[in-house]
Amino acid sequence: MSIKSFAAKLFAQKVYNDTKKWSANPLSTQKKVFNNLITQAADTAFGKDHNFSEINNYADFAKHVPVRDYEGLKQYVDRAVAGEEDVLWEGKPIYFAKTSGTTSGAKFIPLTKESMPYHIQAARNAILLYIYETGKADFVNGKMIFLQGSPVLQEKNGIKFGRLSGIVAHYVPKYLQRNRMPSWETNIIDDWETKVDAIVDETMKEDMSVISGIPSWVQMYFERLQQKSKKKVGDLFKNFSLFIYGGVNYEPYRAKFENLIGRKVDSIELFPASEGFFAYQDKQGEKGMLLLLNSGIFYEFIKSDEFFTESPKRYTIGEVEIGINYVLIISTNAGLWAYNTGDVIQFTSKDPYRVIVTGRIKHxxxxxxxxxxxxxxxxxxxxxxxxxxxxxxxxxxxxxxxxxxxxxxxxxxxxxxxxxxxxxxxxxxxxxxxxxxxxxxxxxxxxxxxxxxxxxxxxxxxxxxxxxxxxxxxxxxxxxxxxxxxxxxxxxxxxxx
CATH class of the missing domain: 3.30.300 (GMP Synthetase; Chain A, domain 3)
Known part of the structure; x- marks a missing residue:
């Protein structure tokens, strides 16, 4: 066992112990997050406009802060984008994650010095909990690829912005830099097809052990590897043992992937978004992903079949039921308040709280x-x-x-x-x-x-x-x-x- 593998197992034990503590106390964990959010944002423009100084409990919050989507928060986001301080959260955001899909064009989702670490920790902890459960850690010695957007960021009014995956690329820890692929030069290629071809050229002769990305785009990478090498991906990468994915359900792709790889590999499902990292798979044999209740996000839920009624009931974590479709509503330490993510989830477990993504409220x-x-x-x-x-x-x-x-x-x-x-x-x-x-x-x-x-x-x-x-x-x-x-x-x- 290498030093890196041994250290990973020790760290995995600590992360497991920490996770067990907060997941075993979900209500008190969420209450603490809620109180911290309200206290820290009380003097912001949004906090003053919504009487945060008068909010003593969740009922007060629901009374003062209506559920909004991006369009509803846009007037505040625009002020923050313009460089104004203390709008949605203390100070200025350190990044804006740029996404698309609203009626007004691009969305700029704030990331703050308080919220950014949770994006990194969640992805790391998902892997460490896999190591803790399975005892498999040798893959940390191989090469790892994360198919993502360009890490080249733009700057406006002293704040950098770009794709979330590109922003996260700047936070890869030093001990993984030698293992990480593709190279910076390849990662900044804008045209996706050109980029995939370059990634294929870079990785074909490497010892790839972990591959991560949205299944549909990883599939394209696998197909091009197979076309060029005339081999199954699993024969090309003998030590490829872990696929990490998020964004869409893997099941429709599973049969195709196993055919491209030539064998089964373990997988970890993630539930990340520009607005926050919400959940990850913490057990290989369990259905659903662990909802991250201690990550600077306060969760509310609205039943999807009631969502478009005039005054739908808002539920907190202690009120949800298994098997019901809920629209996910969040308030975060990035300054999103009672924000409609558009994601629809179901709970598969309440001890601990695990979820599956069942769709989008607009899809x-x-x-x-x-x-x-x-x-x-x-x-x-x-x-x-x-x-x-x-x-x-x-x-x-x-x-x-x-x-x-x-x-x-x-x-x-x-x-x-x-x-x-x-x-x-x-x-x-x-x-x-x-x-x-x-x-x-x-x-x-x-x-x-x-x-x-x-x-x-x-x-x-x-x-x-x-x-x-x-x-x-x-x-x-x-x-x-x-x-x-x-x-x-x-x-x-x-x-x-």
């Missing part, structure tokens, strides 16, 4: 009142693939409200690696799985309001071409699993893709 299909969410379409596809040699590269789902003939339907756009022998029978398997999960969808099929699922095959690399056409190829960009309109569907039907 759903309810064109006919069916309330279909991301988790349901992913589960249906996985069920249909069981016991077959079907493999899927990527997929998305959209409603077809006005077909040229017949009843409306849900249209599944699927890029197959291995197609089913009978595409119609495969579609019926998906449909049956959907009907078991969603009673509203089942009622619509039974009542002849909808016809069963229709599959439209997408050409090889069709989804990559689509993402490239909208300027979102690679990095941290994710294809929505489903949408309530035909925007993506119409683009995929465009023969130019």
């Amino acid at each position: 759903y299909i309810s064109a006919f009142g069916e309330h279909v969410i991301g988790k349901e379409v992913e589960s249906a596809l996985n069920e249909a693939m069981q016991g077959t040699n079907v493999r899927v590269n990527e997929f998305t789902v959209a409603p077809q409200i006005n077909p040229k003939e017949g009843l409306p339907y849900h249209e599944w756009f699927i890029e197959f690696e291995n197609e089913p022998d009978d595409i119609d029978a495969f579609a019926l398997k998906i449909d049956a799985a959907m009907r078991k999960q969603n009673i509203y969808y089942d009622d619509l099929i039974s009542g002849n309001i909808l016809r069963t699922v229709v599959i439209t095959k997408v050409a090889v690399n069709g989804f990559q071409k689509y993402m490239k056409s909208i300027g979102k190829l690679g990095g941290q960009n994710k294809l929505p699993r489903l949408s309530d309109n035909r925007k993506i569907a119409d683009a995929l039907n465009n023969k130019k893709l």
Whole structure:
């Protein structure tokens, strides 16, 4: 055992002990976080506008601070971006994580000297808890790759900004610098396809042991490795033993990954976002990720089926139930207050609190009142693939409200690696799985309001071409699993893709 492996195991024991302490006391942990947040932000512009000095408990907070999305906080964020101090949090942010997807264009999510360490600690602790549980630590001696955005940052009014993954790249500890790949020169390449090719060239002859990134983009890296080496990834990297991922559900990709790798490897799921690092997988055999209750984030939850009502009830950690879909609301030491993340989660455990991500509150299909969410379409596809040699590269789902003939339907756009022998029978398997999960969808099929699922095959690399056409190829960009309109569907039907 190397010195580095031995030290990792000792550190893992400490992190496990610390984690056990706060996770065993969830309510007091969250209360402490809440009190610290209110105290530290009392003299900010936001704190004064929302009477933080009068807030003594959560009920006071819920009374004074309404739930907002980015647009609701934008007036404060704009002031901070302009260089004003003490707006949402004490002083100035040290970074802004730049993301996209709002009605007003780019979002600038503040990162402060208090919040930034938690992004780094969470990713580190996820790996250390894996070491503690499994006893496997030899991988720390090999090369590690983190597929991420460019670390080149811009500066405005004395504050740096860029992609979160690019910002985090500046915080890789010195003891990992020699192991970390790709090189700085490769990491700053803007064009994603050029960057992937350069990463392939750099890593092909290295001893890669850990590979991390969003599954769809790691898949592209694996495919190019295989094309160039004519080998399975697991044969090329003999010591590759750990895949770390986040951003999307891994299950739809698992069969394809195991085929590309040629064997199974352990994996760790993460739940990071620009707004905060919310959870990570702490047990290999447990469903769900440990919700990080001690990381400078106070959590609230709104039931997703009540979210769009006039005054939905806000729940705290002690009031949640297992198996219910909740919209995740956060207040943080980066200055986000009762902030709607847009993520929908379910609790799988309350001792400790573990969650799975079931979708996005804006990514759903309810064109006919069916309330279909991301988790349901992913589960249906996985069920249909069981016991077959079907493999899927990527997929998305959209409603077809006005077909040229017949009843409306849900249209599944699927890029197959291995197609089913009978595409119609495969579609019926998906449909049956959907009907078991969603009673509203089942009622619509039974009542002849909808016809069963229709599959439209997408050409090889069709989804990559689509993402490239909208300027979102690679990095941290994710294809929505489903949408309530035909925007993506119409683009995929465009023969130019």
